[in-house]
Amino acid sequence: MTSGDPRGAARPETHAEVGAGAAVSSSGLTKRFRGGQVAVDGVDLAVPSGSVYGFLGPNGSGKTTTIRILLGLISPTSGSCELLGGAIPDRAASVLPRVGALVEGPAFHPYLSGRANLRRLDAADRAAHPATCDARIGQALDRVGLAAAAGKKYRAYSLGMRQRLAIAAALLQPRELLILDEPTNGLDPQGTREVRALISNLAASGVTVMLSTHLLSEVEQICSHVGVMHLGKLVAQQPLAELRAATAARVSIETDAPDKASATLRRLGFTEVAPTSGGVTAEAGELPPEKVLSELVYDGVPVRGFAVATPDLEDVFVSLTGEGFDVSG
Amino acid sequence: MSAADATAGVVTGAASAPWRRLSTRFLRSELGLVFGRRRNQVALAILAAVPVIIAVAVWWSAPPSGRGPNLIGAVSGNGVYVALAALGAELGLFLPLAVAAVASDAIAGEANQGTLRYLLTVPVGRARLLAVKYAGVLAYALAATLLVAAVGVAVGVAFFGGGEMILLSGSQIGFLPALGRVALICGYITACLAAVGALGLFVSTLTEQPVGAAIAVVVFTISNQILGTIPQLEPIHPYLMTHWWYGFGDLLRAPIATSSVGPGLLSAGIYTAVFLAAAWARLGSRDITS
Ligand SMILES: Nc1ncnc2c1ncn2[C@@H]1O[C@H](COP(=O)(O)OP(=O)(O)O)[C@@H](O)[C@H]1O
Ligand SMILES: [Mg+2]
Numbered sequence: 191m192t193s194g195d196p197r198g199a200a201r202p203e204t205h206a207e208v209g210a211g212a213a214v215s216s217s218g219l220t221k222r223f224r225g226g227q228v229a230v231d232g233v234d235l236a237v238p239s240g241s242v243y244g245f246l247g248p249n250g251s252g253k254t255t256t257i258r259i260l261l262g263l264i265s266p267t268s269g270s271c272e273l274l275g276g277a278i279p280d281r282a283a284s285v286l287p288r289v290g291a292l293v294e295g296p297a298f299h300p301y302l303s304g305r306a307n308l309r310r311l312d313a314a315d316r317a318a319h320p321a322t323c324d325a326r327i328g329q330a331l332d333r334v335g336l337a338a339a340a341g342k343k344y345r346a347y348s349l350g351m352r353q354r355l356a357i358a359a360a361l362l363q364p365r366e367l368l369i370l371d372e373p374t375n376g377l378d379p380q381g382t383r384e385v386r387a388l389i390s391n392l393a394a395s396g397v398t399v400m401l402s403t404h405l406l407s408e409v410e411q412i413c414s415h416v417g418v419m420h421l422g423k424l425v426a427q428q429p430l431a432e433l434r435a436a437t438a439a440r441v442s443i444e445t446d447a448p449d450k451a452s453a454t455l456r457r458l459g460f461t462e463v464a465p466t467s468g469g470v471t472a473e474a475g476e477l478p479p480e481k482v483l484s485e486l487v488y489d490g491v492p493v494r495g496f497a498v499a500t501p502d503l504e505d506v507f508v509s510l511t512g513e514g515f516d517v518s519g
Numbered sequence: 520m521s522a523a524d525a526t527a528g529v530v531t532g533a534a535s536a537p538w539r540r541l542s543t544r545f546l547r548s549e550l551g552l553v554f555g556r557r558r559n560q561v562a563l564a565i566l567a568a569v570p571v572i573i574a575v576a577v578w579w580s581a582p583p584s585g586r587g588p589n590l591i592g593a594v595s596g597n598g599v600y601v602a603l604a605a606l607g608a609e610l611g612l613f614l615p616l617a618v619a620a621v622a623s624d625a626i627a628g629e630a631n632q633g634t635l636r637y638l639l640t641v642p643v644g645r646a647r648l649l650a651v652k653y654a655g656v657l658a659y660a661l662a663a664t665l666l667v668a669a670v671g672v673a674v675g676v677a678f679f680g681g682g683e684m685i686l687l688s689g690s691q692i693g694f695l696p697a698l699g700r701v702a703l704i705c706g707y708i709t710a711c712l713a714a715v716g717a718l719g720l721f722v723s724t725l726t727e728q729p730v731g732a733a734i735a736v737v738v739f740t741i742s743n744q745i746l747g748t749i750p751q752l753e754p755i756h757p758y759l760m761t762h763w764w765y766g767f768g769d770l771l772r773a774p775i776a777t778s779s780v781g782p783g784l785l786s787a788g789i790y791t792a793v794f795l796a797a798a799w800a801r802l803g804s805r806d807i808t809s
Binding site: 258261262263265282283287289291293295297298300301309311312313314315316320356359 | 544545634638640641644806807
């Protein structure tokens, strides 16, 4: 990340205020597969209602397995979890109709059209009203931009179209919670933008979204909260803003008059002002960098060099996971 | 994606659609899937071809001599017997194979495609899923049996006429009562195939490979028949799944006998119950990792 990046400017602030209670919570969730592999290891999730929760982790870190447990598809070796206040799997029948889910990529009947596939899922849903079926399917297809291809057989769909159909299936009913496992996988850049915009819109209307991804940029762009998975463990979980605070930009000034420069920086409200070998550094405040420079010059500080460095969120995650963002075994 | 996205509201539990206990939508969807599938349609077409082949073959070789199985010999006298000859000929392999293919696909096919996880998160309860899947299998078994019988009667009557039918007990009945006997036999055969379907459903919960499951069911069925031909194993014969299948001759007597059909229905019922219970126990506790 280079200097002067206006981070946070385009970030939606609406879902920063989070409603009471957790839409998803778990305690000590653990899954040991036959064969001994511990895919999920003592995970304590807390996804606040109204948040867009980025469930971030490299491939193989246990995101999908966690999501399968949350949806009652596999039973945890130990630990417990709740969706929308109802324990899973005991209360799954009453909770899951209010949850839209995408798990480990799309899966549909290949010889049925996209629309027929949605009709089948709707038919299976006892909470769905048959009279509104066609209207709801039409709406869901519209929202994911698949209306034109709705009549094609699923097997003729591209990966991006399949992904869109899976998202449409999650939107067949109004939901309180969406659990989306890598929803932008296989989408082209345009499709990725559309899906992210759709998620932001849904979140703005009050839907809680738990979004698993291995893409840091995705979390940065649309999430209000983040949980980081690494080797089956949840190594961090906090509002993105807090994490971002740890990555505040720093200015560094090369000068022969570090004392003078420090005084100016303090006057401008900079914190953590510290001397370096050839000058001073400080944590950047609200002031845009070019303003800082003119203030320094105005105060008669002889500036030889000026730089703004923003530590990458990626650096933060590397420090959390202790290693690079690679596939974990 | 439309601009209407922002209108997506949050619906509270109380405001959502009423709980519909008695909806047949999922069952109808399942029937559409089973009967709409090309493979299953081809299987039905093949099953339906057998009575036609039998009728043509018998008609070709007329006048009938005394050789061959009883039923084939009787065909040339009365068209309805074509249906019975076809059912008898297909009960050994074709009908169980067709039912096994559909039943094995029930859970394993959905698991293989990944659609199982999406059905379960709709949510469809696992017991309900099994019930609907088994209903689909039963419907297919019944349809296959009735189709063979109907085609058999139709070609039989066309080739050989639809006069009086001579029962195994020697007496004669008219054409309509004869159709009634055929319907009873179809019911009995469907009950036997229901056990095959239940076995298929169970095996289908064990694997994600529908073809493997179908093969397992057919192997089980055929080895039952083979064991049934080994005289040394006579003490266990009554307990074999296939032992009573050909007992439907009981239904061609006047009055109707129950010496084979009775234990046959009991056997089919027990096999069905045991396999369904096993399927439920297995699917109920299975991790869906597909
Ligand atoms: N059915 C399974 N049996 C054994 N191990 C599994 C199974 N499913 C996943 N795993 C293992 O669990 C770990 C986590 O996998 P997964 O949850 O799919 O990760 P992610 O979704 O974060 O990429 C991986 O190491 C994977 O190999
Ligand atoms: Mg995954």
